[in-house]
Amino acid sequence: xxxxxGPTDRIVPQTGHTAWLTSFTAGVMxxxxxxxxxxxxxxxxxxxxxxxxxxxxATIRIAAPPDQMEFQTQAVLNVLATxxxxxxxxxxxxxxxxxxxxxxxxxxxxVEDLPLPRLIEVTSAGQGFDAEGLRQRLSAExxxxxxxxxxxxxxxxxxxxxxxxxxxxxxxxxIGGAMAAMITLAAHAALSANAQVIRVxxxxxxxxxxxxxAFVRRFTLRALLGAGLGAIFGMLAVALLPGAxxxxxxxxxxxxxxxxxxxxxxxxxxxxxxxxxATRLAAFNRLRGLP
Amino acid sequence: MxxxxxxxxxxxxxxxxxxxxxxxxxxxxxxxALEQVSYAYGPEPLLTDVNLTLAAGSFYFLTGPSGTGKSTxxxxxxGELKPTTGRVTIFDxxxxxxxxxxLAIARRRMGVVHQDCQFLDHLPLATNVALxxxxxxRGNELDDLSALLAWVGLGGLADAxxxxxxxxxxxxxxxxxxxxxxxxxxxxxxxxxxxxxxxSQRLLALLVELNRMGKTILVATHDMNLIRxxxxxxxxxxxxxxxxxxxxxxxxx
Ligand SMILES: Nc1ncnc2c1ncn2[C@@H]1O[C@H](COP(=O)(O)OP(=O)(O)OP(=O)(O)O)[C@@H](O)[C@H]1O
Ligand SMILES: [Mg+2]
Numbered sequence: 244x245x246x247x248x249g250p251t252d253r254i255v256p257q258t259g260h261t262a263w264l265t266s267f268t269a270g271v272m273x274x275x276x277x278x279x280x281x282x283x284x285x286x287x288x289x290x291x292x293x294x295x296x297x298x299x300x301a302t303i304r305i306a307a308p309p310d311q312m313e314f315q316t317q318a319v320l321n322v323l324a325t326x327x328x329x330x331x332x333x334x335x336x337x338x339x340x341x342x343x344x345x346x347x348x349x350x351x352x353x354v355e356d357l358p359l360p361r362l363i364e365v366t367s368a369g370q371g372f373d374a375e376g377l378r379q380r381l382s383a384e385x386x387x388x389x390x391x392x393x394x395x396x397x398x399x400x401x402x403x404x405x406x407x408x409x410x411x412x413x414x415x416x417x418i419g420g421a422m423a424a425m426i427t428l429a430a431h432a433a434l435s436a437n438a439q440v441i442r443v444x445x446x447x448x449x450x451x452x453x454x455x456x457a458f459v460r461r462f463t464l465r466a467l468l469g470a471g472l473g474a475i476f477g478m479l480a481v482a483l484l485p486g487a488x489x490x491x492x493x494x495x496x497x498x499x500x501x502x503x504x505x506x507x508x509x510x511x512x513x514x515x516x517x518x519x520x521a522t523r524l525a526a527f528n529r530l531r532g533l534p
Numbered sequence: 535m536x537x538x539x540x541x542x543x544x545x546x547x548x549x550x551x552x553x554x555x556x557x558x559x560x561x562x563x564x565x566x567a568l569e570q571v572s573y574a575y576g577p578e579p580l581l582t583d584v585n586l587t588l589a590a591g592s593f594y595f596l597t598g599p600s601g602t603g604k605s606t607x608x609x610x611x612x613g614e615l616k617p618t619t620g621r622v623t624i625f626d627x628x629x630x631x632x633x634x635x636x637l638a639i640a641r642r643r644m645g646v647v648h649q650d651c652q653f654l655d656h657l658p659l660a661t662n663v664a665l666x667x668x669x670x671x672r673g674n675e676l677d678d679l680s681a682l683l684a685w686v687g688l689g690g691l692a693d694a695x696x697x698x699x700x701x702x703x704x705x706x707x708x709x710x711x712x713x714x715x716x717x718x719x720x721x722x723x724x725x726x727x728x729x730x731x732x733x734s735q736r737l738l739a740l741l742v743e744l745n746r747m748g749k750t751i752l753v754a755t756h757d758m759n760l761i762r763x764x765x766x767x768x769x770x771x772x773x774x775x776x777x778x779x780x781x782x783x784x785x786x787x
Contacts, residue, residue, distance in 0.1 A: 253657065439655075446652055448641040448670055
C-alpha cells in the first residue's frame, strides 16, 4: 500500500475539512471503543472471579458444644464423602481459622479458648451437589451443621457480568462498523469530488489499483492519526477514573490492569485496517462504474 | 515511412516475408481497427457503419463539420467510449473484451491530445506532462522532461498550474504529455486549434518526425492548411465524417 512511486500522495488534491472529519470520526470512535474495551475487560474479570467462587466453594459451619464437636465434624465429613458432586471436603485447622479471623480480631486471638464454630471447606465437582438434599441429611446426622452455599446468590451476578462483557464486545464491533460506514461515506464523497482527477488518470493509463491507492493511503493514514489520538485520550480518561477497589470489593472498577493496558493500543491499528478495507472497497466499487 | 509490399507479390506469404525482411518493414498489423461500428449517445446514432483499419505507421487526418462526431470517433479509438454496435479492436484486442487494467495498459501505448486537454489542475505543468510515465511506474525516465517542455515552448512554465495557462499553452502541454511515453499511436483532437501558424508548423514537424519513426498518427482537425502542409511531407490520408459515416476525403485535400 505504501509503495513509493511518484506523486501518488498528491495526485488527489488535498481537501482540508474532509481530512479533518475522517480523523475526528476515527478519533471519537476509538475513544469510545477504549471505554467499551475497559468495560468488557472489567466485566470479564468480575464474571471470572464470581464464577470461581461459585463453582468451587461452599462452607459448612458446625456449631456444637465442645465435647460433641469432634463427633459432629466426623459425621459431616462422612456425609460429604458419600454426597455426589462433592470433590473434596476438609475441616479447616485451628491455624487456618485463626488466619481467617486475624483481619477482624488481630493475630493473637486465642482460638482454642473461644467457642468458635468449626469450618469445613467443600469443593464441588462437575455440576455441583444438591444443596437441599445435603441440608436434610446434615440436619439428621449433625444437628449443629449449617450449609452456607454463599456462592449461590452470586449466580445472577455472574450472568449479569457475562452479559456486560458481551455488551462491551458488541459495542466495540458496532463502533467499528459505524466507523467503517462513515469512512465509506467520506471516501465516496472524496471519489465524487475528484471525478475529473480520476478521469484524467484513467486517460493517461493509470490502473485502478494505482488510483485507489492514492485514496486508500490517505484515508488509512488519516484514520490512523485520529485513532491514535483517540486511543491516547481514551486511555488517559480511563486512567483518571476513580481508582479501582482492591480485591474483594464489590466493584472492581472500570479500568485496565497490567498487560491489559496494551490492549487499547491495538485499537488504532484495527481502525486503520477498517479504514483501509472500507476505502479500498469504496474506491474499487466506484472505479468499476467509470469508463 | 510506410512501405507496402508491391501488388505483384500477391498473397504469396514467403515472398511477402522476404520483402519485409529485405526492407525492414515492421509487421503491419492494424494498431486500431473499427468494424461496422455505430455509436449513439441517445436514441439517434451519431456514427453508423464506420470501418477503418489504422495500420502501424500510417498517418491520417480526420475532418468534418463541428458536431459531426470527430471527438466521439477518437474516443472510440482509445476506448473511452465503447461502440453501440460493431467492433473496436485496439492492439488486436476487442475493446469490449478488455479488462479495465488491460485498457489502462493499452492506453500507455497511445498518446492522446484531448480537445479539452484534461489536466490535473492542482498539479504543476511539469508533473502533468510527466503523468503518463508516473502512473506507468516509469518516473525514472524523466530526464528529458525540461528539454521536451522547452521544445514546445513551455520551458519557463514548468511550475505553472494548468488553469493559469493560455489555450495554446495548454494544447502544447497536452501534446508534450501525449508524446512523453513515446507511444505507438498518437491521437490528437484539434491539437492546433489555438496555435499560430508557426507553432502549428512546429507541431506538424514533430508529428511527421514521429511518423517517420514508425508511429501511427491520427489527427482530427479543421485546419485545411495544416493538412496541405502535411501532405507535402508525408503520405497522409484524409478522412471525413459525412452523413454519419466515415469516408475518404476527395482529392481536393
Ligand atoms: N457525452 C455526450 N452526451 C451526449 N451527446 C454528446 C456527448 N458528447 C458529444 N455529444 C454530441 O455528439 C455530437 C458530436 O460531438 P463531438 O464532440 O464528437 O463532435 P466533433 O466533431 O468533435 O465537434 P467539434 O469539431 O466541435 O469538436 C455533438 O452533437 C455533441 O452534442
Ligand atoms: Mg471535437
